[in-house]
Structure formats: structure tokens, C-alpha cells
Amino acid sequence: MFFTKRINVEKKVQPLNDTDIQSTDRMQNKLSYLQLNNKDLEIIKKLDYLFDKYCEDITERHYEMVGRFANLQNIIDQHSTRERLSNTFIKYLQSIPRSEINEEYISGRVKIGDIHSKIRLTPEFYTGSYIRVYEYLIPSIISEFGNSPEQLSELLLSLIKFITLDSQIVLESYQEGNDYKVVSNISSVMELITKINKMKDLLAVVDSTIAEAEAVAAAAEELSSSVEEVANNAINVSENAEETILQANNGQKVIEESLKGFLSMTEDFSETKEKINNLLKEIQNVTTVVSFIRDVSEQTNLLALNASIEAARAGEHGKGFAVVANEVRKLSEQTNTSVQKITSTIEKIQAEANEVDQNSDRMSTQLGVRVNKTRDAIDVLDQIITRIEDVGGATSNIAAIAEEQSAATQDITSRINEVLQHVDEIRTATKETGSTIYDASYKVNELRKEVLKSIPRLSGENLLRVMKTEYETWKWWIYNTMIEFHDLSEGDIARRQESRLSTWFTTIKNDPLIQSQSVFTTAEKLHNDIFTLANDALGAMKRGHFSEISQILEQLDTKTEAIKECLDELSLGVAERKTGKRHQHS
Missing domain, CATH: 1.10.490.10 (Globins)
Known part of the structure; x- marks a missing residue:
């Protein structure tokens, strides 16, 4: 039979003491x-x-x-x-x-x-x-x-x-x-959310697209205005071309009539030149007659002289004959004087007639050249009229095409304005998407922090895993500050000594299992570099130097990837030694 002996429970309960x-x-x-x-x-x-x-x-x-x-x-x-x-x-x-x-x-x-x-x-x-x-x-x-x-x-x-x-x-x-x-x-x-870090680039592309679309719209409007002006000018040219063709045709008729008169004048001039040539021949004949008269006069003078000589020899009987001979001599001398004057006059007339003849030859030649050029001019004028007619037709086509192009460019301008509106809507949607992503990341991070609070303790692999995300999160807040979704001055990032990262890093630094690994020294340096870069980003944000934040982000990205590799290596080292040693200081 069991429990026949009673136990004094109050006496058997031991006082509370620390374990030995x-x-x-x-x-x-x-x-x-x-x-x-x-x-x-x-x-x-x-x-x-x-x-x-x-x-x-x-x-x-x-x-x-x-x-x-x-x-x-x-x-x-x-x-x-x-x-x-x-x-x-x-x-x-x-x-x-x-x-x-x-x-x-x-x-x-x-x-x-x-x-x-x-x-x-x-x-x-x-x-x-x-x-x-x-x-x-x-x-x-x-x-x-x-x-x-x-x-x-x-x-x-x-x-x-x-x-x-x-x-x-x-x-x-x-x-x-x-x-x-x-x-x-x-x-x-x-x-995964922090990897959606292309929103800034997307916004930049959208802004660039808007700028380019606005430039295209302005150019399209200018082109539309230019095309409309070209169309108007083409219509005016087409109308002027028709008038020009009419005037050219009238001009051609006038020139042809003038040319006919000119050709008629050339023919008349040819007849005049022929008459001049006949005149020269007649003058030449007169010259021959004058020469003959001069010869007769000289012979008469010679006969009169001989007659005077013979009269002188005859004496008294020859006195009457001497008077006649003397008169004949005087007549011969007068005739000779007149012949000389006539000869001189004829020579002048002949010289002037020759000059007239030469001028007539030159004028005839020039008239011939002018006639040929005038005929060529008429041919060219025919070609010009043909070209003007072609230009007139082409200008009419250009005017019609220009009117169509004007309508098309106006349509392009309208469509580009629609594109601008759509791109602007895309920009708004992009910002809303970015803001939504940020809000989601903020809520996920708040949830993450609540989960971390519910975990009794963080150590070893768990702590190293959490720290990896925390470094990524810091970079994410800096990035969102740059695109104006986040305030960098809020949260752990602005308080180095009070930040979770500092607390966690101190924890792993005090864990011999982690601190004893050679890669820890590298991780500690990277940790300090990340804090420095974060403070630099905070300073740049306060100064409004967002381009500087962009440069800091590039450096921070490199440092973050490097420290994550270090944390992975530390975590692997913990996993390899966790048997017995993992919880030495747990």
C-alpha cells in the first residue's frame, strides 16, 4: 500500500536559491x-x-x-x-x-x-x-x-x-x-522592395521624355506655321506663275514682232548697202572721167605752150595765134585747177563713202549677229515659258501638298500634345507608384521591427541575417530621400550610437564566436564606413545637394554589398561551429 506516510509539504519546499x-x-x-x-x-x-x-x-x-x-x-x-x-x-x-x-x-x-x-x-x-x-x-x-x-x-x-x-x-x-x-x-x-531602386531613373527618363516631347511639340508648331506659310507662298507663286506665263506669252509676241521689223530693217539696210556700193562705183567712174579731163587739160596746156612758142617764131604773123594760144593755156590751167579741186572733193567723197561702206559692213555683221541672238533669245524665251508653265504646274502641286502637310503637321502637333499629356500622366502615375512602393516598404519595415521586438533575443545567424537587411534598409531610406519620399533626418540613421545597427554590431562584437573570425575586422571597417557615408548623406540632404547624395549612394551600394558578403561569411562560420559553441554566450 502506497503513501501511508504523510509528507509535510511546507517543510519540503526548499527556499529560493541560485543554482550551483x-x-x-x-x-x-x-x-x-x-x-x-x-x-x-x-x-x-x-x-x-x-x-x-x-x-x-x-x-x-x-x-x-x-x-x-x-x-x-x-x-x-x-x-x-x-x-x-x-x-x-x-x-x-x-x-x-x-x-x-x-x-x-x-x-x-x-x-x-x-x-x-x-x-x-x-x-x-x-x-x-x-x-x-x-x-x-x-x-x-x-x-x-x-x-x-x-x-x-x-x-x-x-x-x-x-x-x-x-x-x-x-x-x-x-x-x-x-x-x-x-x-x-x-x-x-x-x-526585394529595396531593390526597386529605379524609380529615380524612371522619373528622370519621364522628365527627359517630357522635355523632348515639349521640344518636338514646339518644333511641330513651328513646322506647321512654316508649312502653312510655304503653302500660302506656293499658292501665290502658282497664281503669279500663271500671270507670268501670260505676260511672257505677250512678251514673246512683242519680241517676235520686233524681230520681224528688225529683220525687215536688215533687209532694207542690205539694199542701202548695195546702193552705197553702186555709189562707190559711180564715184570711181567719175574719178576716171576727171583723170581723163586732167590728162586732156595737161595735153591742152602743152599744146598751148607749143603754140605760143610757134607764134613767137612767126613774129607779126603769129601774134593773133599767140593770143589764142595764151587763152587756151589759161583755160587749160583753170581746167587743171578745177580738176584738182574736183579730184580732191571726189577723193574726200570716196574716202567718206569707203568709211560708210566699212561702217555698213560692220553694221551688217552686227545686225546679223543680233538677228541670230534674237532668234536664240526667242528659242530661250520659248523654253522659259515652258519652264514657267512647268513651275506653275509644280507650284500648284506643291501648294496642294503643302496644304496637306500643313494639316498633317497640325495633326502631329495635336498628337504630340496628347503624348505630352499621357507622359505627364505617366510621370504622375510613376510618382504615385514610387510613393506606394515607399509606403509599402515603410509598412513592411514597421512590421519587421514589430517582429524583431517579439523575438526574445537575436544572436548568431539570426542577428547577422537581420543586420544584412538593416544595411539595405539604410541605403533604401537615403535613396527615397533623394526622390523626396523619405525624411532622412528621422529614424535610426540620424542617431549612430542609438541605432539598432550599432546595438547589434556591439552584440556580435562581444560574441567570441563571431569576433574571432578574421573577416570580422573587415566587417567592422565597412560598418564604420557605412555610418560615415550615411552621415554624409544626411549632411547633403540638409544642404539640398541631392546630386551629392546620388554619388554617396553609389559608394554606399558598394560598401553594403561588401558588408553583406562579410556577414554571410560570418554566418557560415557560426553554422560550422554551432555545435557546442553557438550558444556559449547565447
Whole structure:
């Protein structure tokens, strides 16, 4: 018969004391809160034979129960086998009464939590599995130690303390794994949003498009005006061309009539020249007669002289004849004098007639040339009239085409104005989209911060993952400040020492597992560079130098990518050493 002896509960409850088990600060707190001491560990060791005795039965019953739940069986089928898991579970049960609260124990329980988190086994099924342990061990413990209520009480209480600690470590690791997933997912969302950093470029392109469209619109309006002017001028030219053709035709008739008169005058001049030639011939004949008279006069003078000589010889008988001879001589001299005058006059007339003849020849030649040129001019005038008629026709076509082009350019201007309106609408929509993206990023980041607040602690891989997103977020706020969606003076970025990044960096700096890695030095320098660049961006924003912020962003982008690589490398180093060491300072 059990429990025949009563226990004084008030006396058996121990006073609250710190644990005497040496461990990390965080583990010390857990142990003290559970009031788990080295004495408890010694008491549990007394149960080793019971764990060994029932571990296989507990395991068999446990996986028989698991097999009744399709979702649990699916997890086993996807990630392992019942045989492998049974062997692992048996070893775990056997380790409970033989455990010491050291690095190996902690890392082993952390590993269990990590595995359960990765295979998505929910906590209720994990904690529920301890019922299989209690189903066998509690009855067997009562059966073995029922005659000693105080010892039985100590055994059960120590076992419950230990299994509670065991569950806490496993579930904490499980929660950390889930927290990491949540943080990683929400950080990934935030990082995806921060990659939408082309809004500034898009706005610049839209503004450039608007400027170019406005320039095209102005040019189109100017072209429309020019084309309209060309059309009007072409119409005027076409109308003037018709009048010009009429005047040219009239001019051609006048010129042809003038040419006919000119040709008639040329013919008359030819007749005049012929008469001049006849006159020259007549003058030549007169000259011949005068020459003959001169010859006769000279002979007469000579005869008169001879007659005078003979009269002188005859004496008195020759006096009358001498008078006649003397008169004949005088007549001959007068005739000779007249002949000389006539000859001189005829020579002058002949010279002038020759000059007239020469001038007539030149005039005849020039008249011939002028006639030929006039005929050529008439041919050219015919061609000009033909060309004018062609130009008139072409001008009419140009006028018609120009009118069509004028209508087309007006249509182009109208359409370009519509394009301008659409582009302006695109710009408005782009800004609204950018603002919406910013609002979404702000809300996601607020959600991210709330999730981070709900996580009991951030360390190791979780903290490194969060920091990656935080650096990206800083760059994102600077970028949105540049496009006037964000105020850089607000938030952590303006308070270096109070910022989450500073706090988190101090945390990883104090973690030997992270700080001991060689890449940490590089990460620390990049961290300081990023803060400097952020402060530079803040100063540029206050001065309104947004082009300077753009240059800072380029540098910040390079630094951010570099520190993210460093954080990935640090995270990998933590993952490689997490067995036992991951939670040294957790």
C-alpha cells in the first residue's frame, strides 16, 4: 500500500536559491528559475536503469502513435526513416539520466530544436512526445520508490525540472529557427522592395521624355506655321506663275514682232548697202572721167605752150595765134585747177563713202549677229515659258501638298500634345507608384521591427541575417530621400550610437564566436564606413545637394554589398561551429 506516510509539504519546499550549476549567464538564469541544481542531476542518475529498461518500449509506442497522424508520417517519409529516428530517440532517452549541463548537452538539445524547426514539426507534437515517457516512467518510479514518499517526490520533481529544462532548450532552439525563418522571410521581402531602386531613373527618363516631347511639340508648331506659310507662298507663286506665263506669252509676241521689223530693217539696210556700193562705183567712174579731163587739160596746156612758142617764131604773123594760144593755156590751167579741186572733193567723197561702206559692213555683221541672238533669245524665251508653265504646274502641286502637310503637321502637333499629356500622366502615375512602393516598404519595415521586438533575443545567424537587411534598409531610406519620399533626418540613421545597427554590431562584437573570425575586422571597417557615408548623406540632404547624395549612394551600394558578403561569411562560420559553441554566450 502506497503513501501511508504523510509528507509535510511546507517543510519540503526548499527556499529560493541560485543554482550551483556553472554555465552561461543565460543558462544560469534558466537553471535558477527552474531551481535545478547538481543535487537534482544526481537524483536523476538513479533512474538510468529505468530509462534503459523502457527506452525501446517508449520509442515503439511513440512511433506507433506518430504513424496514426498522416502529417507526422509524411514528415518522417520526407526526411528520414522510422528505423533511423527510433535509434536516435532511444539514444536521447538513455542520455537523460546521464546528462551534465555543459556545452555538449546544450549543443545536442539545440540541434534537436534545429532539426524539428527545419522539418516543420510543430511544438505540440514535440512536447506531446514526453507523455510517452511519463506513461512508462511515472508508474515505474512510483512502483520502485512508493514506500519512500520523500524520495519519490524528489525523483519526480528533479525529473520534471530536468525535462522542463530539456524542453525549454529544444523549444527555444526551435523558436529561434522559426524566428529565423520569419525574420529571413520578412527581411527578404524588405530586400526585394529595396531593390526597386529605379524609380529615380524612371522619373528622370519621364522628365527627359517630357522635355523632348515639349521640344518636338514646339518644333511641330513651328513646322506647321512654316508649312502653312510655304503653302500660302506656293499658292501665290502658282497664281503669279500663271500671270507670268501670260505676260511672257505677250512678251514673246512683242519680241517676235520686233524681230520681224528688225529683220525687215536688215533687209532694207542690205539694199542701202548695195546702193552705197553702186555709189562707190559711180564715184570711181567719175574719178576716171576727171583723170581723163586732167590728162586732156595737161595735153591742152602743152599744146598751148607749143603754140605760143610757134607764134613767137612767126613774129607779126603769129601774134593773133599767140593770143589764142595764151587763152587756151589759161583755160587749160583753170581746167587743171578745177580738176584738182574736183579730184580732191571726189577723193574726200570716196574716202567718206569707203568709211560708210566699212561702217555698213560692220553694221551688217552686227545686225546679223543680233538677228541670230534674237532668234536664240526667242528659242530661250520659248523654253522659259515652258519652264514657267512647268513651275506653275509644280507650284500648284506643291501648294496642294503643302496644304496637306500643313494639316498633317497640325495633326502631329495635336498628337504630340496628347503624348505630352499621357507622359505627364505617366510621370504622375510613376510618382504615385514610387510613393506606394515607399509606403509599402515603410509598412513592411514597421512590421519587421514589430517582429524583431517579439523575438526574445537575436544572436548568431539570426542577428547577422537581420543586420544584412538593416544595411539595405539604410541605403533604401537615403535613396527615397533623394526622390523626396523619405525624411532622412528621422529614424535610426540620424542617431549612430542609438541605432539598432550599432546595438547589434556591439552584440556580435562581444560574441567570441563571431569576433574571432578574421573577416570580422573587415566587417567592422565597412560598418564604420557605412555610418560615415550615411552621415554624409544626411549632411547633403540638409544642404539640398541631392546630386551629392546620388554619388554617396553609389559608394554606399558598394560598401553594403561588401558588408553583406562579410556577414554571410560570418554566418557560415557560426553554422560550422554551432555545435557546442553557438550558444556559449547565447
